[in-house]
Amino acid sequence: MASVKERQAQTPALGLEISEEAWAYHDGDFVRLADAKVSLATHALNYGTGIFEGIRAYWNAEQEQLYVFRLREHFERMERSCRMLKIALPGGPDELAALVTDLLRLNQMRTDTYVRPLAYKAARSIKVALSALRDGFGMFTFPLGDYVPTTGIAARTASWRRISDDALPARGKITGAYVNTALAVEEAHEADAEEAIFLTRDGHVSEGGSANLFMVRAGALITPPVYDDILEGITRDSLMRLAHDELGLSVLERSIDRTELYVADELFFCGTGAQVAPCVRVDGRPVADGAIGPVSRALATSYTAIARGQDERYPEWRTAVYA
């Protein structure tokens, strides 16, 4: 197997170069990203008091259409996350969803695209608290292919434990909480793996660095429950429905022991960035025979076809950008 650096070099369009010329949305106006500026004294920059979302839009070349995947649900989750940090959004899910389609049209996106909404404590203040601090809101977009390879990745259990709900809730998509992810993913890369697997404080499997985790054992699809310090993923929810409705699998949300990963028939990560990313190696051991398994493959195929609008089922999951 090639090293993680060689495998990353084969992953095109990580979107790390985000154009400053693209249109963004910032506090009520569409502006060039270069002009969407914040002060060095911004509370969120100093203390991580922001909430973000990650949304994907898929280009369907045949239909000349760009489809945003489960757009409203992302803003519903954003509203829930914002409640934790006492941040007020500038509109409800439908208004914010309309801003996304406007922004994608303004940028004339005709390729797979990532949308990043960000709500944050915008006040210039050093007071470490949540109330009486002005809120800000912005969004930017950029082209994005695979965030991690979808052809089989290696994962490592992190020595860093997942942040627990009684310290820093993983249920909220809180900017500052992603330091936990960065530490674990960096460690995974140093151990020649693309993705980290977090354990909870009591030693159960939680999730990947920025993706939920599924395991196939004895014909059932199993994923950690919402009380094992996971982000309640929208892709996770979609795949649970597809596995049940399309593949007829029994889907279980239950705690997973670390060593169950070593004896699993299949493992895969899922998320807006990761999409469906099969995991073929964990902690230096091949997952089953080390090849991508049939459940991972079937779910990846269905997810991609549905999200891109090549499969017309689940129309309520797609928002068309162009008339």
Ligand SMILES: Cc1ncc(COP(=O)(O)O)c(C=O)c1O
């Ligand atoms: C920590 C974490 N877990 C899981 C996910 C997957 O969530 P979703 O499918 O809603 O993108 C993400 C984001 O992609 C994440 O950052």
